[in-house]
Amino acid sequence: MPGRGKNRVEHTDFLGERPVGRHVRGQPMLEINAVERRFAGSSGVQGVSLTVWPGEVTCLLGPSGCGKSTTLRMIAGIERVDAGQISIAGQVVADARTDVPPEKRPVGMVFQDLALFPHMTIAQNVGFGLPRSGRGAAQIGHLLERVGLPGHADKYPHQLSGGEQQRIALIRALATQPRVMLLDEPFSSLDQRLRVEMRELALDLLREAGAAVVLVTHDPDEAMMMADRIAIMREGRILQEGAPLDLYHRPVDLAVAGFLSELNVFSGRVLQGHVGTPIGDLPVPGVVEGTRVHAAFRPEHLAARRGTRSSGQAHVLRVLNLGRENVIELKLPGHASYLRCSAPGHSDLMPGEHVEIGFDPDKALIFPH
Numbered sequence: 001m002p003g004r005g006k007n008r009v010e011h012t013d014f015l016g017e018r019p020v021g022r023h024v025r026g027q028p029m030l031e032i033n034a035v036e037r038r039f040a041g042s043s044g045v046q047g048v049s050l051t052v053w054p055g056e057v058t059c060l061l062g063p064s065g066c067g068k069s070t071t072l073r074m075i076a077g078i079e080r081v082d083a084g085q086i087s088i089a090g091q092v093v094a095d096a097r098t099d100v101p102p103e104k105r106p107v108g109m110v111f112q113d114l115a116l117f118p119h120m121t122i123a124q125n126v127g128f129g130l131p132r133s134g135r136g137a138a139q140i141g142h143l144l145e146r147v148g149l150p151g152h153a154d155k156y157p158h159q160l161s162g163g164e165q166q167r168i169a170l171i172r173a174l175a176t177q178p179r180v181m182l183l184d185e186p187f188s189s190l191d192q193r194l195r196v197e198m199r200e201l202a203l204d205l206l207r208e209a210g211a212a213v214v215l216v217t218h219d220p221d222e223a224m225m226m227a228d229r230i231a232i233m234r235e236g237r238i239l240q241e242g243a244p245l246d247l248y249h250r251p252v253d254l255a256v257a258g259f260l261s262e263l264n265v266f267s268g269r270v271l272q273g274h275v276g277t278p279i280g281d282l283p284v285p286g287v288v289e290g291t292r293v294h295a296a297f298r299p300e301h302l303a304a305r306r307g308t309r310s311s312g313q314a315h316v317l318r319v320l321n322l323g324r325e326n327v328i329e330l331k332l333p334g335h336a337s338y339l340r341c342s343a344p345g346h347s348d349l350m351p352g353e354h355v356e357i358g359f360d361p362d363k364a365l366i367f368p369h
């Protein structure tokens with residue numbers, strides 16, 4: 001499709017054999033066009049459009065109440081659309097005249113609290129919805145092996161750990177070979193280590209299945225890691241949609257920029273092609289003289305160097321040692337808020353020390369306000 005190649009993310013399925021994603025010629029799997037859902041006293045969902053190709057993960061990211069789950073529920077058919085259209089594999093499943101019931105849509109779902117059926121064995125859970133034929137049984141065995149739980153077929157859900165249950169929920173949803181997979185905060189109840197493992201396993205399985213995936217999360221790291229495309233939502237609308245690194249480096253406004261990491265924000269007026277900030281003058285070529293702008297830096301785009309009492313622009317308030325990196329909180333004299341910058345884990349700056357702050361002007365994010 002012309003123009004689609006610009007943001008493309010190229011990958012193959014799990015076996016490395018079958019290319020998937022929007023760079024592959026073919027039809028989108030999921031098309032959402034200007035859908036709306038209105039609720040009294042809430043922004044609901046307003047004019048959301050998204051296109052997801054087979055094997056591609058689109059992440060809906062945004063604050064609580066921005067319409068992420070409502071969008072998923074409309075795709076699943078649990079919520080009706082008030083306007084707009086949803087198509088799966090070229091078939092309209094929802095619009096003003098059409099409302100295909102959820103069980104007739106080729107959609108799988110994994111929600112954070114979507115419990116397994118407690119009175120069914122693991123094999124019965126995974127096989128729920130599959131034909132009771134030999135092919136179904138072989139498929140269950142294959143899926144249990146793929147998630148490393150081949151010996152658990154006859155157990156019951158309460159005999160499995162939380163992470164194991166989540167793997168079963170994932171393959172139960174995949175067993176019916178849905179064209180579209182909807183994941184609503186599926187890993188948020190898992191501890192950090194398991195969450196990382198599950199994300200990787202889920203990505204492998206989902207790409208292997210070639211499903212179009214829509215993942216809802218609050219967690220920007222999860223979105224950056226898992227998504228081919230991220231749609232940032234607020235108050236029922238998509239503020240920006242694109243490849244993760246495009247959004248990270250070229251956010252359309254301060255709100256989008258702030259969803260993907262912490263920001264250090266300065267405000268000022270452009271004079272002679274520069275904006276003055278407490279950490280130095282920043283060139284802002286191409287911005288009209290006199291414009292008021294926000295200049296924002298991500299923590300990794302500021303560098304704190306040990307200085308002296310006279311050369312130092314700030315002093316170190318706190319050092320959070322995260323192992324591989326340190327997060328350093330800096331206090332600027334005369335400013336109520338503090339700055340955050342990241343430094344390598346071996347940096348030895350200590351609270352109370354005076355520092356000079358360096359930055360690469362090319363990394364500044366400039367927004368008029």
Ligand SMILES: Nc1ncnc2c1ncn2[C@@H]1O[C@H](COP(=O)(O)OP(=O)(O)OP(=O)(O)O)[C@@H](O)[C@H]1O
Pocket residue numbers: 039040042043044062063064065066067068069070071
């Ligand atoms: N059935 C409903 N009746 C009335 N209002 C609703 C209904 N479902 C959702 N809403 C409202 O629509 C808005 C979007 O809700 P939604 O659950 O989609 O948000 P969300 O982004 O998924 O939030 P969270 O991250 O907290 O799950 C909210 O203001 C919510 O209160």
